[in-house]
Amino acid sequence: MRPWFRWGAVNVLVNNAGIVRDAQLIKWKDGAQTGMMTDEGFDQVIGVNLRGPFLCTRAVVPHIIKAGGGAVLNASSVVGLYGNFGQTNYVRPRPASSG
Numbered sequence: 001m002r003p004w005f006r007w008g009a010v011n012v013l014v015n016n017a018g019i020v021r022d023a024q025l026i027k028w029k030d031g032a033q034t035g036m037m038t039d040e041g042f043d044q045v046i047g048v049n050l051r052g053p054f055l056c057t058r059a060v061v062p063h064i065i066k067a068g069g070g071a072v073l074n075a076s077s078v079v080g081l082y083g084n085f086g087q088t089n090y091v092r093p094r095p096a097s098s099g
Contacts, residue, residue, distance in 0.1 A: 009063065009066075009067040010060050010063045010064055010067065010070065011064065011067060011069075011070040011071070012070055012071050012072075012073065013056060013057060013060045013061075013064070013070075013071075013072045013073070014073045014075070015052070015053035015056055015057065015072070015073065015074045015075060016073075016075040017048060017049075017052055017053075018048060018049045018075075018077070019044065019045055019048045019049065020045065021041035021042075021044055021045050023035075023036075023037040023038070023041055024036070024037065025037050053074055057072055060072070
């Protein structure tokens with residue numbers, strides 16, 4: 001059941017979900033590459049942390065408009081501003097979700 005059918009309107013959306021898949025972009029040891037972040041790990045984080053809020057917001061905003069107003073709140077992280085070791089994939093969508 002869609003929430004707006006049960007309660008009549010959607011006034012607020014809070015986009016707060018996020019995942020991490022910590023991995024170094026390139027792991028280097030003793031002059032040689034020993035590992036790297038996978039495409040799958042990168043795509044999972046981008047999918048949840050960037051595409052997820054987009055999809056939820058797109059679904060809810062028409063109902064907020066019909067209700068005469070409301071709010072969309074996008075949670076972010078200081079990691080988006082300052083970075084964090086092993087979180088290249090996590091850092092990229094954070095500023096984007098801040099709008």
